[in-house]
Amino acid sequence: MPFINTSIEVLIRKNIDNGKQGHVWSIISMVTYLGSIIAFxxxxxxxxxxxxxxxxxxxxxxxxxxxxxxxxxxxxxxxxFIISGLMISMIALLIWQNKKIRTLEDIEGQRNMQTY
Structure with a gap:
């Protein structure tokens, strides 16, 4: 989880305007907590x-x-626990294969290059 949380934190802070980050974090928190409540x-x-x-x-x-x-x-x-771990691993692999998500870092680099 720390790796996932760190990754999403960096992507959100780099790709979403500062004025909108509060809204995005509230939606992410709502979905996360809702999932936890259902799981419990x-x-x-x-x-x-x-x-x-x-x-x-x-x-x-x-x-x-x-x-x-x-x-x-x-x-x-x-x-x-084993099934949960396998499901999280599968989801991570599916997300990693998503080209739009993988190129978010590249998009930020291109934006920075255009401003200089």
Whole structure:
């Protein structure tokens, strides 16, 4: 997260006018906090009702994934962490492949060169 936060902070500060940054930061904060609230609300249900039963002794994923995260009580949470990490990695790769996002630094450099 520190790498993501630092990157977005630099991009926003360089590419958005100072007068509009407050509005942009408020929207980013709203979306971020909304996502966190939804995640907190759903995580307990997912762990208790879906993921933990899948990795109990007679669960459906015991033979397929049990050797990675273990079998028994609370192993579903470990599976949730692994899935979350994989999803964040996939999103980071998709964002990195977006040419518009990758060239934001280049655009700023071109603006600076034009002013000199």
């Amino acid at each position: 609300a759903v995580a307990g249900f997912l762990a208790d009702k879906i993921f933990n039963p899948l990795l109990e002794l007679d669960g459906l994923l015991v033979e397929k994934i049990g050797f990675v995260v273990g079998i028994g009580d609370s192993r579903g949470i470990a599976l949730m």
